[in-house]
Amino acid sequence: MTDSFLYTSPLDPQAQPLIQALTQEYETRYGDYWGAGDGIKEMNRYPAELFAPPDGNFLLLLRDGVAIAGGAFKRYDDTTAEMKRVWTHVDLRRQGLARRVLQELEAQAARQGYTQLYLTTGFRQPEAAGLYLRSGYTALFDTAVDPEIHGTLPFRKALGVPAPAVRRTA
Known part of the structure; x- marks a missing residue:
């Protein structure tokens, strides 16, 4: 069993099974809250x-050439990357795969x-919220109240001293 990271595109055919499964998970978890089909809208919100x-x-985490986890980031502002879609295949959860993806994405963002990361997760994703809190992210919401009150749960994390920057243009 060999695991490796692959930097690619959401359009890569290797990513499609994970993206489809994540879309279905959004529909299952939020369908009665967002409305039918809104999981698809959410997944198509960003080009x-x-x-x-x-x-x-x-990023995809491949095991023997098959995508088992993945995630991405995009520009939030000049100094901040926004993490999106950190996800693990449903049959392979509780193995630390999402943490590995998150750590690799953090290193790549640096x-x-x-110099910092921002992300949001939904109130019906307590596993994700727990991962971010255990990974050094600061909750930008009141963790003492029912998460459904917030709807979206934002987090922020400062990165260490970044590696030499790749020049970005607006």
Whole structure:
């Protein structure tokens, strides 16, 4: 069993099974809240180009050549990358795969010159919220109240000293 990272695009055929499964998960978790079909709208909200260098990146974690987890980031502002779609295949959860993806994306964001990260997760994704809190992210919401009150749960994290920056243009 060999795991490896692949920087690619959301349009890569290897990414499609994970993207389809994540879309279905959004529909399952939020369908009665957002409305039918809104998981598809959410997944199509951002064009693939936003997740391409120099401002973003899209990552797959492959196991023996098959995508088992992934995630991405895009530009939020001049110094901040926004993490998106960190996800693990449903049959492979609780193995630390999302943490590995998150750590790799954090390192890549720093290599691309970002000094902080921002992300949001939904109130029906307690596993994700727990991952971000355990990974050093600061909750930008009141964690003592029912998360549904907030709807979207934002987090922020400062990165260490970045590697030499790749020059980004607006």
